[in-house]
Amino acid sequence: LTVPPLALPQVIGHRGAAASAPENTKAGFARAAALGAAWVELDVQLTRDGIPVVFHDDTLERTTSGRGALVDTDLAGLKRLDAGAWFAPGFAGEPVPTLEEVLVLLVELGLSVNLEIKAGEARGRETCLGGLAVACAVWPADRPKPLMSSFAESALIAAAEAAPEWPRGLLCETWPEDWRQRTTRLDCRSLHVHWRHLTASRVAAVKEAGLAVLAYTVNERRLARRLWDWGVDAVFSDRPERLLVGAG
Ligand code: G3P
Ligand code: MG
Numbered sequence: 001l002t003v004p005p006l007a008l009p010q011v012i013g014h015r016g017a018a019a020s021a022p023e024n025t026k027a028g029f030a031r032a033a034a035l036g037a038a039w040v041e042l043d044v045q046l047t048r049d050g051i052p053v054v055f056h057d058d059t060l061e062r063t064t065s066g067r068g069a070l071v072d073t074d075l076a077g078l079k080r081l082d083a084g085a086w087f088a089p090g091f092a093g094e095p096v097p098t099l100e101e102v103l104v105l106l107v108e109l110g111l112s113v114n115l116e117i118k119a120g121e122a123r124g125r126e127t128c129l130g131g132l133a134v135a136c137a138v139w140p141a142d143r144p145k146p147l148m149s150s151f152a153e154s155a156l157i158a159a160a161e162a163a164p165e166w167p168r169g170l171l172c173e174t175w176p177e178d179w180r181q182r183t184t185r186l187d188c189r190s191l192h193v194h195w196r197h198l199t200a201s202r203v204a205a206v207k208e209a210g211l212a213v214l215a216y217t218v219n220e221r222r223l224a225r226r227l228w229d230w231g232v233d234a235v236f237s238d239r240p241e242r243l244l245v246g247a248g
Contacts, residue, residue: 006167006189006212007144008234011224011243012114013037014217015056018238022087023063024054025094026105033109035241039234040111041216043118044099044131051075052099052131056118062086064096071123099131103138114147114214114236116171117155124152132162149192156186169214175202183211190214195227195235203230218243 016028017035024042032040043056048071060066060073064081075098084094097105099115106113115135119127128150135146148159149169156168169190170176170183175197183191190212198215206213218224218235224243227235237243 006147006233008190008212008214009038009112010228010234011037011039011240012214012234012236013040013240014236014238015042016040017240019219020239020241022084022091022094024056024097025083025091026097026102027084027091027094029102029105029111030109032240033111036244037240038112039114040106041114041116041236042102043116044127045070045118046123046127046130047075047078048072049074050126050130052127052134053078054097054099054102098134100134100138103135107138107140107143112144112146114149114169117148117150117152117159119150119152119155121152121154124150124154124156125158127152128155128158129162132159132166136163147190149190153182153186156188160187169212172197179206180209183209190233192216192236195223198227198230198232200230203227203232207231221245 013032015023017032021028021031029040042054044052045055059069064083066081078096083096084091117128145166147167149171150156151171159168167189169192170188171192191206192214195215203213212233214234215227215232216236218237219239224235
């Protein structure tokens, strides 16, 4: 298998452009593109009836007009909810999008994407396989493959089986002392870590091993510059426009 190098941008729009448009909505991804982002990150989960949708939380309350758990909600019910008004009145009526709807939009906008499979270990495999079935059908063969990432190893194992040529990134909440073994075992190309856990020497060690380093969530230019100086390849940002000014 020949693998092209990961061509990462310095700034990836987090959940779209989460500071200036409702996260994980089509309006948010369009905003990220308008602000100059070349890549976006989004969260993939399954509805009760198994449809991959773009949604971050376990529950509906924070970002929609609905209540309860996403896993207990069918797509039809989810589609009746408002996922924009909570953010600002001007976004009222913005729906929770399916993964398919978002990917079609990203292709139109010329955006590249990091698909974060948002599931615990128990649901990682089915969530990843559901997402990949849609993404493989929709994503054009001539575009760089989406970068698949997850906190759940079960999702990354499923991704390696179902779409070995799609790059994978191991996502970690804290510093994984065993990052070398885990990324090797899962055949990952990148390590995605909260910026608080990064140091110059940790970044250098990961880069020396041939992996890309991605840091979330970075909304200040000074912090982004420090991370880039250490060799961090890309930062996820709710405010891509702020960081893009200082990029390059
Ligand atoms: O993928 C990076 C980042 O999005 C992981 O954390 O909770 O924002 O999905 P979270
Ligand atoms: Mg995420």
